[in-house]
Amino acid sequence: MGRVSDNRKKLMDAVLELIWTCSYGSTTIDQICDKAQVRKGSFYYYFDSKADLAAAAMEAQWEILRPQYDSMFSPTVAPLQRLRNYFELGYRFQRENKEKYGCVLGCPLFSLGAEISTQEHGLQKKVQEILAYKLKYLESAIRDAHAAGLVEAPDAASKARMILTYYEGLLTQARIQNDVEVLKEASEGAFAMLGLKTGTAAVA
Amino acid sequence: MGRVSDNRKKLMDAVLELIWTCSYGSTTIDQICDKAQVRKGSFYYYFDSKADLAAAAMEAQWEILRPQYDSMFSPTVAPLQRLRNYFELGYRFQRENKEKYGCVLGCPLFSLGAEISTQEHGLQKKVQEILAYKLKYLESAIRDAHAAGLVEAPDAASKARMILTYYEGLLTQARIQNDVEVLKEASEGAFAMLGLKTGTAAVA
DNA sequence: AAAGTAGTTGACTGTTTAGTCAAATTGCGC
DNA sequence: GCGCAATTTGACTAAACAGTCAACTACTTT
Numbered sequence: 001m002g003r004v005s006d007n008r009k010k011l012m013d014a015v016l017e018l019i020w021t022c023s024y025g026s027t028t029i030d031q032i033c034d035k036a037q038v039r040k041g042s043f044y045y046y047f048d049s050k051a052d053l054a055a056a057a058m059e060a061q062w063e064i065l066r067p068q069y070d071s072m073f074s075p076t077v078a079p080l081q082r083l084r085n086y087f088e089l090g091y092r093f094q095r096e097n098k099e100k101y102g103c104v105l106g107c108p109l110f111s112l113g114a115e116i117s118t119q120e121h122g123l124q125k126k127v128q129e130i131l132a133y134k135l136k137y138l139e140s141a142i143r144d145a146h147a148a149g150l151v152e153a154p155d156a157a158s159k160a161r162m163i164l165t166y167y168e169g170l171l172t173q174a175r176i177q178n179d180v181e182v183l184k185e186a187s188e189g190a191f192a193m194l195g196l197k198t199g200t201a202a203v204a
Numbered sequence: 205m206g207r208v209s210d211n212r213k214k215l216m217d218a219v220l221e222l223i224w225t226c227s228y229g230s231t232t233i234d235q236i237c238d239k240a241q242v243r244k245g246s247f248y249y250y251f252d253s254k255a256d257l258a259a260a261a262m263e264a265q266w267e268i269l270r271p272q273y274d275s276m277f278s279p280t281v282a283p284l285q286r287l288r289n290y291f292e293l294g295y296r297f298q299r300e301n302k303e304k305y306g307c308v309l310g311c312p313l314f315s316l317g318a319e320i321s322t323q324e325h326g327l328q329k330k331v332q333e334i335l336a337y338k339l340k341y342l343e344s345a346i347r348d349a350h351a352a353g354l355v356e357a358p359d360a361a362s363k364a365r366m367i368l369t370y371y372e373g374l375l376t377q378a379r380i381q382n383d384v385e386v387l388k389e390a391s392e393g394a395f396a397m398l399g400l401k402t403g404t405a406a407v408a
Numbered sequence: 409a410a411a412g413t414a415g416t417t418g419a420c421t422g423t424t425t426a427g428t429c430a431a432a433t434t435g436c437g438c
Numbered sequence: 439g440c441g442c443a444a445t446t447t448g449a450c451t452a453a454a455c456a457g458t459c460a461a462c463t464a465c466t467t468t
Contacts, residue, residue, distance in 0.1 A: 207444050437440105
C-alpha cells in the first residue's frame, strides 16, 4: 500500500561510496542527496541523521558481504587456503577500486571506525559488531588449521585477533601509501603470526 | 623587530588535540581558534588552511617525539628490548590519555592518514614521511637483532614494515574498541612475526 | 472512483562555516 | 620617544550547512 521507492537504498549506496572515497567527516548530507539523486526531505523521511544512515548502510553492506565470507571461509575449503582466498580477494578488490577511483581505498569499516569512534558511539558499536563477525571467520579457520595439525595455535581467538588487526592495518597502510602492492605481504605476515615460514608452503 | 607571539604554537597544539580526540574532518577552524584562544585573522596570518596547519603541527610533534625515539631505540639498548620499550611506552601513554580524555585515542598519525589520504595530498605526504621515520627505528632494531643471532630476519626492512603495520593496526583497534588492554598483545604479535615464541623470552 | 497510505518536493529558516581586510596595537631597535 | 615591523583584531561577506514542513503525488485497496 502507498507508493514504493528505492531512495532508501540509493541513499545507503551514496553514503557508502562517499565515506569510502573521501571520509565520513567530509561528506555532507547535501552531497549524499546529490549523489543519490534524492531530495533532502526524503533523506529525513528515511533517516534521522548522517550517523543513522551510515550505520544502516554499513549493516546492509555487511549483509551483502556475508555470503561471500561464508563461501570463502567454507569448512569445505582447506583452512589455510581460506586465509589465502581472503587475502587474494582483498587484493583484487583493492586493485579494481584503485582503477575505478584512482586511489587505494582500504577498508571502509576500519577507516570509519578510526575516524568516528570517539564521537559517534552508535556508529562505533555497529563497526565493532561487524569487526567481531569478521573475527569469527578467521578464528574458525585457525582452529581448523590447528586441529588438522597444520599450525600450532591452541589460542585460535588470540591468533585471529592478531591477524585481523594486522590485515586491517595493512589495508590502512595501502590507503595511506596509495599503493595496492603492500597488500602482497598479507599472507606472509599472517602466516608468520601462525608460526609458518611462508604463505605458499603447507598447502596440504 | 616587531612584536613576538606564541599564537602559532598555540594553534598547532589546539589542532593536534582536536584531531586526536575527535577527528580531522570534524574540527573546524573556528573550533581550533576557540581552543587556542586566538582570533581567526591570526590563524590566516600564520597558516593558509586547516591542512597547512595540520601538516605543520604533525611535523612539530614529530620533532618533539624524535629524541624519545632516539633514546628508546638507542643502539646501547638490546635490540629486542628496544621493541619492548616502544610497546611499553605506547601502552602507558594510551592509558594516561584514556584517563585524561575518557577515550582511547590510538595513533593520531595513522588515524589522520587513513582519514585524509584520498583528499589532502600534502598532508598525506607528511604522514607518509613520518611513518617512514618510525619504520627506520624498527628496521635498525631488527637488523641488530638479526646480527646478534637473536632472530632470523635477513629481511629486516620487510619485517619492520610488518611490525609497524601490525602495531598501528593495534592502536587503531584500541581506539575502535575503546580498550587499552588490547595493546598488551603487541609484543606477542610482533615477536611472532619475528619467529619468536613469546615477547618475554630471549631477553639476552 | 474514493479513500487511505507511503513517499516526494522545494522552498524556507537559522546557524555555522571559511575566508578577507583595513585599521589598530604592540614591542623592538634606534 | 620615534618609527617601523610584526602581529592582532573584529567586523564583514558569501557560501554551505542541517533540519523543517505543508502541500503534493503516486500507488493500492476496497
